[in-house]
Structure formats: C-alpha cells, structure tokens
Amino acid sequence: VRPAIERLQRAAAEQRGLIPLAGGLPSTRLFPRRALGEALARALSDPQAALQYGWPEGRRTLRAWIAERLSARGLRVAPDEVIVTSGAQQALAIACELCAARGAEVQVDAESYPAALDLFRGRGLRPHATPRARALRYAMPALSNPRGRALDAVERARLARDEAPLIEDDAYAELRFDGRTPEPIAARARARVWHVGSFSKTLCPGLRVGWLVPPPRMRERALRKKRDGDLQASSLGQAVLERFLERDDFAARLARARAFYRARAEKLARAVERRLPGWRFRFPDGGFSLWVEADEPGDDELLLERAVERGVSFDPGRLFRAGGRCEPLALRLCFSSAPVGALDEGVRRLGRAWDALRRARDREPRRAAHAAP
Amino acid sequence: VRPAIERLQRAAAEQRGLIPLAGGLPSTRLFPRRALGEALARALSDPQAALQYGWPEGRRTLRAWIAERLSARGLRVAPDEVIVTSGAQQALAIACELCAARGAEVQVDAESYPAALDLFRGRGLRPHATPRARALRYAMPALSNPRGRALDAVERARLARDEAPLIEDDAYAELRFDGRTPEPIAARARARVWHVGSFSKTLCPGLRVGWLVPPPRMRERALRKKRDGDLQASSLGQAVLERFLERDDFAARLARARAFYRARAEKLARAVERRLPGWRFRFPDGGFSLWVEADEPGDDELLLERAVERGVSFDPGRLFRAGGRCEPLALRLCFSSAPVGALDEGVRRLGRAWDALRRARDREPRRAAHAAP
Numbered sequence: 001v002r003p004a005i006e007r008l009q010r011a012a013a014e015q016r017g018l019i020p021l022a023g024g025l026p027s028t029r030l031f032p033r034r035a036l037g038e039a040l041a042r043a044l045s046d047p048q049a050a051l052q053y054g055w056p057e058g059r060r061t062l063r064a065w066i067a068e069r070l071s072a073r074g075l076r077v078a079p080d081e082v083i084v085t086s087g088a089q090q091a092l093a094i095a096c097e098l099c100a101a102r103g104a105e106v107q108v109d110a111e112s113y114p115a116a117l118d119l120f121r122g123r124g125l126r127p128h129a130t131p132r133a134r135a136l137r138y139a140m141p142a143l144s145n146p147r148g149r150a151l152d153a154v155e156r157a158r159l160a161r162d163e164a165p166l167i168e169d170d171a172y173a174e175l176r177f178d179g180r181t182p183e184p185i186a187a188r189a190r191a192r193v194w195h196v197g198s199f200s201k202t203l204c205p206g207l208r209v210g211w212l213v214p215p216p217r218m219r220e221r222a223l224r225k226k227r228d229g230d231l232q233a234s235s236l237g238q239a240v241l242e243r244f245l246e247r248d249d250f251a252a253r254l255a256r257a258r259a260f261y262r263a264r265a266e267k268l269a270r271a272v273e274r275r276l277p278g279w280r281f282r283f284p285d286g287g288f289s290l291w292v293e294a295d296e297p298g299d300d301e302l303l304l305e306r307a308v309e310r311g312v313s314f315d316p317g318r319l320f321r322a323g324g325r326c327e328p329l330a331l332r333l334c335f336s337s338a339p340v341g342a343l344d345e346g347v348r349r350l351g352r353a354w355d356a357l358r359r360a361r362d363r364e365p366r367r368a369a370h371a372a373p
Numbered sequence: 374v375r376p377a378i379e380r381l382q383r384a385a386a387e388q389r390g391l392i393p394l395a396g397g398l399p400s401t402r403l404f405p406r407r408a409l410g411e412a413l414a415r416a417l418s419d420p421q422a423a424l425q426y427g428w429p430e431g432r433r434t435l436r437a438w439i440a441e442r443l444s445a446r447g448l449r450v451a452p453d454e455v456i457v458t459s460g461a462q463q464a465l466a467i468a469c470e471l472c473a474a475r476g477a478e479v480q481v482d483a484e485s486y487p488a489a490l491d492l493f494r495g496r497g498l499r500p501h502a503t504p505r506a507r508a509l510r511y512a513m514p515a516l517s518n519p520r521g522r523a524l525d526a527v528e529r530a531r532l533a534r535d536e537a538p539l540i541e542d543d544a545y546a547e548l549r550f551d552g553r554t555p556e557p558i559a560a561r562a563r564a565r566v567w568h569v570g571s572f573s574k575t576l577c578p579g580l581r582v583g584w585l586v587p588p589p590r591m592r593e594r595a596l597r598k599k600r601d602g603d604l605q606a607s608s609l610g611q612a613v614l615e616r617f618l619e620r621d622d623f624a625a626r627l628a629r630a631r632a633f634y635r636a637r638a639e640k641l642a643r644a645v646e647r648r649l650p651g652w653r654f655r656f657p658d659g660g661f662s663l664w665v666e667a668d669e670p671g672d673d674e675l676l677l678e679r680a681v682e683r684g685v686s687f688d689p690g691r692l693f694r695a696g697g698r699c700e701p702l703a704l705r706l707c708f709s710s711a712p713v714g715a716l717d718e719g720v721r722r723l724g725r726a727w728d729a730l731r732r733a734r735d736r737e738p739r740r741a742a743h744a745a746p
Contacts, residue, residue: 037414040417051579206607236609
C-alpha cells in the first residue's frame, strides 16, 4: 500500500494549484530568510567553521545553546552531553539502534510519526500500540504528532516511572499554542531516556540540524554511531545556526510561530466543522495538524486519489498506525504550510472527494447486482 | 588504543602553533568562499528549495549534474539512479548495511580508510586484508587512501571480474595529479558495485553532500535506508551546490586543486627525504597524503605523543589497518591542509620526536638492568 500512497503524494506535490494539507511541513513564510542570509555571510567569514570538517559531536557553541535551553526547561545537561545530529530523524535512528535488537517490540502511540514507524520496521523492530513485551517506548510527551496532544500529568508520571528505555521525541515541544513548554521526561529519568529535538519545526528543516541527549552511560556509543553514520552534521548548517542564534530573539520567534499556527488551526477546524459533517476531531494543543476521524468506514488511499483529482492532498491515517490499518477511517490534515486563504477551499475539495467516494461505494453493490447474470 | 589516539588528536587540534600533518582535510585555502557566498544568496531567494524539507533522494538538478559527470567517465547513469547522501560516509553506511550481515568478512586493502574500518566494525562486520570468505569488498580503485595509489589495469580488471559486492569509494578520484580520472569500476560491473562519491575533497566537506549509485535492483532499498537514517541530505547544502555549479568551471577548479596539492606533495616528500632518513615512501599518484614506513620498529601512538609535544601531528599507521597492528611502523603524513611554508618544519619536528623515541628505547634496557636488584 505504501508505494501507491507515496506515488500519489509525489504526484500531488507536482500538481499545479493543488492545496497541500499533507506533509507536516513548517510554513515557508516563517523562515527568517534575511536574518539567515546575514548569518550565512557572517558564518562564511570563518571558512574553517562553516566549510571544513568538524567533530562528530557538533560545534560547541551550538551544543551550549541547546544545553542551556534544555536546562531552562529542567533537563540540566552540559554541552558535552548533547550530540548534534543530522536532524531529529538521525537521533531516532541512533537511539533505536542502541536500544533494541532485531525482532524486538517497540511501544508506540495508537497514532505515531510515520518516519519513526518506518525506521523501526526498517531496522527489523516491531512497532505496536499494545505490545506484549517491549524493548523500547517511543513517545512525543510534550506534543504528539499527528494528534497534536500534550500528555497530562498522570500520563507523564507514568512515562517517567516506566522501565523500558524511552525515546522522547520533543520535535514539537516548543509549538504548543499555550506557550507552555513542559519539563522533558528525561529530566526525571535521565538514565533510560533518549531525548531528541530539532530546529526543523521551529526554524526550518533544510539545515538538517537536530540533537540527541542520550543516557549518560550511552554517550560514547551514541557518538560512535553518529560518526559511523555520516561523520558529522553539516558544518554550514551548524555555523549558520550559531551566527543566527547569537542575534535572534528565539522566544519572540516562537511566540509568533505559535500565534501563526494557532490562527491557521482555528481556520482549518472551522472549515472541517462546516464542510466535513460526520468527521470528528479534538482541537490540538499545538503543532501542525488536525487528526480527523470519520463516523463511517472508507479507504483512505482511495480517498486520497479522489482528493488529488480535485486538487487537495492530505496524509492517510494508515500511515500513522503501527499495524497500517485504515479503520477507523482517519486523515491528518495539516494547517501549517498551505496558504491560509486556501484552507477553507482545500477542505471544500476534500468534502467533494469524500462525497464522490461515498456515492461510488453506495452504487457499487447495485452495479454488482446489475452485472449478475 | 583508539581512545588514547583520539585524545591526542583532539589535543593536537587545539594546540596553538602545532603543524597538522594529520586529518586528511582539504585545504581551507581552496574553498571558494566568495562564489559560495554568492551561490548561497541566490539559493536563499528560493526558500522552498534551500530551507524546506526535500525528497530523500535529493534535488534533481544536483543529481543530474552528478549523473552527467559520471556518464562522461563511462558510468552511464540517469539522475534517478543517483541518491544524494549526507557525505560519502553515509553512502558507505547504506551500502554495508544492505550488503553484509553481522559477522561477515569485508575485504579491505592492507591500509584503508579508518572511518570505513570503524563503520564496518561498528556494524558487526569483520574487515580483513586477506579474508577467508568475504561478503563484501571495499576499495578505492581510482585513488587509494592513505597510499594515494591508483590501481593499474590488471588490478582494475580483477576488481571488475570479482564476484562479491564491491563498494567503490571514489572520493579522491578527481584529485589524481596526472588529471586522468578513470572509468569507475561500476561501469563494468553495475549489478554488484556500490559507487560512492563526494564533494568533500574537491570542493569542501562542510556541506556534507556525497552520493551513492547503488546496483539498480537495490535502488529502492538503498533509498529507504537513506530516508530512515536522516530523511534527506541538507537542503541548504544541495541548493547552494546547484547554484554554485551552474556558474563554476569545475574542470578548471580541479586542475588548480591538483597543481596545488601536487606542489605540496613534492615539498613534503623532499622534507621527508631530508629529515626522516630511514623512512621510505612511494610518491603518491594524487590525494592528500604520503604513507611513510620506518625501517625499524616503534610504537606509533608513543611517537604521536612525542610529536604533539614538539608541535606536529600525524595519523598513526595502525588506524589504517584492519587488524589495528602498528608494525611495520607507518605514518600517514598529510600535505593537504597545513600551511605550505610549515611542511618542512613539521617534518623537522617529527624527526626530533622520532629521535627522542629511539633514544628512549635504546636507554630502556640499560635502565631496566640498573633497576635490577
């Protein structure tokens, strides 16, 4: 099923005039082009830093910035405990390689991040929402993807008390609409938590800079995996970040991003209420998407096909489930990157695609009856 | 032994006035700062390309550029057969993950690239110069590291006729002093060769952009490993390369780089002849380093310690050997990145370190005799 969905998604990305409610991309409008350009110019004045090889753990000033932010949230770490990775995905890959052997079960949420599920499967692990025996837990406690949910205190305490190693994916933590960025679970369970973060959602993904704070006793092994995998994260990406962050008001940037995404979330939510009757959702606590579920069955891949024909895309719900099932029928609708003025029209097109799918479904038994000899 | 050597190397890198004959770095002086700065400015005018997420296989214009260059050398591939990787190291990691299971033997040259040896060991493979049964061959046919040797026609034909999968590491292929860039072995044995290349030696390493041309039937699996590992190579690095390459005369750049490195190689060779009597080497066909071997035994780690005390560094020979042995005593001396005026002085310091080591060795038995009761 996956290759067919990927073909559809790639075709959608090329289609002129299509309204993308897929992808989970940050808004290009929020990328600080001018400030990044200035930071790049400053970074290039030190070609050794920006263009030469660097150490596998990453540049020190950048690690110090990350450590300071985490410390302010209650995860007190020194710069040397932070490994700069080629995006959060590489941090996940390192953690899962060191935590679980082939065939092991990984506990994930009922809906989880597709690239993490793919990674686990690709490494021979078995992601399950309700595993029998798990070697590893993967979660996004501060803010989940695709539901955009923040765990409550009871759920957080349970995660902190757990026994299995935990990959804490904090990619969206700073994009909660309420502006509260919770203490990482790693602060309460440092010895078994692999804390993972990224600049991809808060600043831009194209630099490919994320981080990993492994359990202290695993630091050397994690660093070795990092080095074996690609030697080091991009020197240019790290150097430009260092120069950018020394002048940026990152807190103000986050506040603007939260307001920006919240307004879009509200707009998309209103469109769904109006144009997709019979689909339910819970308004997210933050992030980039609504998770909507239908009150009747259907095939999310077929719906995507109909939707792309009508000029809108979304992410089929099955991609987010460990078992790959498409029932209950669900979609991830991203409000983050489509033009804000197009959100309502996107959902309108989706509504028409859904109507078409239902009509075809209702016709089918009759047509089959006609065709009988 | 490795951690001690790494500590020494890190200390050396921080030491003021030290002359680095270690590291295998390209010369920062050859980095086209201004042209890269202009390319960056142009790249940022399309923030979607430079800063947003991209597809795992990499940007198409860049893949087309790579495919065209490989085709001109006889490896006729389409852009879609090229996967852009986060440096050549990631291409090696993908190839070895898909070619060999844990415990398998990998045939390498008697001296080989340390980061590849580390990678193989880290993945549970066993690198050997003379394996009993090998699952995989790793080689640098166009130009080897650390010896800087180009394989001759007979050796090339043998590699092409072989049966095991081959990782063809072409990182230095375009830096042969004679300017002849040979046909990749992959052109003769496409179905079993993983062709690996990089901009790190010819342009600069800090962008972290390399490439992998897997055997055609392995393309989908390789792409999946790439995506699982870090989603994609840096958008910024790829976008700046596209903008840079559209205006750069890359052939002229390579010609300048070859002349630049050849002059340094000659300078370093003369210094070794003059100041390290009893050490032998073969003048390299290209690349960044001389491989020098002593005609008497010694400990390369101890020599590095003495050398760093005297303000010079090098890469101990044992790092390049699958078995990690330090006999025969050998060093990799890099002429690529130290100031050209410092090469002779660097070797002079190394000569003094070697003398000190020999004197200490000659004293030791006597001292031991004195200490006897």
